[in-house]
Ligand SMILES: NC(=O)C1=CN([C@@H]2O[C@H](COP(=O)(O)OP(=O)(O)OC[C@H]3O[C@@H](n4cnc5c(N)ncnc54)[C@H](O)[C@@H]3O)[C@@H](O)[C@H]2O)C=CC1
């Protein structure tokens with residue numbers, strides 16, 4: 662199969678290597694000439710010791726348009742609308758592998774794609790999957806969500822390997838929201854770790870953060886159970902507890918006293934939760950969704966409020982009266 666990938670960052674390249682190993686032909690698009698050159702010369706840091714003939718890269722969106730009916734999106738979410746407006750995706754099968762919400766519109770990636778290209782078929786690939794591990798072919802399990810189950814099976818079969826298990830879901834809302842919302846909770850966990858609050862605090866944030874993700878998700882039309890699977894709890898657990906995560910690291914640096922600007926600079930890669938948090942804050946206000954952890958993250962990284970005071974008011978908020986499962 663031929664597939665194109667929008668985005669030659671860590672995730673786009675890791676996916677291209679996985680697909681290349683399965684003998685698919687892959688064309689990666691990125692605006693950065695240096696990345697495109699590295700991929701074409703086979704000297705990208707992820708390509709050491711891997712020689713694949715079928716993986717190429719381009720800076721031309723026109724090349725992408727003519728290459729394949731299957732287009733994977735692995736761009737930072739805030740860049741997606743701008744890039745796909747310059748492409749005709751109307752007859753394409755679009756697989757979003759990006760995780761986040763668009764600032765301003767609060768839209769999920771599949772909604773952005775459908776808004777720009779109403780007849781495109783859109784799927785979401787999500788779950789616990791650090792790019793560095795996928796690039797090395799280490800075992801990973803993901804969820805592919807969408808509406809057209811025949812097409813989903815076809816994509817699943819093309820991507821599937823013993824080290825890349827794919828489960829299917831028809832709850833694209835829940836799968837996309839799980840991938841987007843967990844990044845904000847991971848920032849909260851990073852802040853807590855950076856402040857030295859310990860593992861009890863982190864476990865509580867993960868668990869109550871999941872409750873918050875469920876509340877937001879259900880209100881937006883997702884199925885509750887989806888958040889207890891790979892694309893929800895699975896990815897939350899990975900991102901919130903691993904030093905490999907950019908979102909957790911971003912929070913960690915802030916907990917250690919750095920400003921958001923300094924933390925962005927130090928990481929030098931996309932930190933999706935730092936954008937998604939703006940959408941979550943607005944959604945929680947407009948839809949009256951109780952999301953104290955995400956709102957605390959917003960106060961620290963966007964409003965620059967005193968971190969100790971934000972944490973204190975988070976911990977001192979009144980106990981919940983109602984009985985809950987979580
Ligand atoms: N890195 C990971 O482990 C995983 C990342 N993801 C998701 O994939 C998406 C991309 O993440 P990464 O690849 O890690 O980011 P990255 O920071 O490594 O790379 C982003 C790439 O996008 C390119 N780019 C940015 N704006 C562009 C534009 N307007 N036009 C063309 N190219 C543009 C940059 O040149 C860069 O190569 C994010 O939504 C992330 O949450 C999902 C699963 C795993």
Ligand SMILES: O=C(CO)COP(=O)(O)O
Pocket residue numbers: 760788789790791792844847896899900905906907908909931932933
């Ligand atoms: O989504 C990811 C792993 O599933 C990557 O998380 P980070 O963007 O925080 O590194």
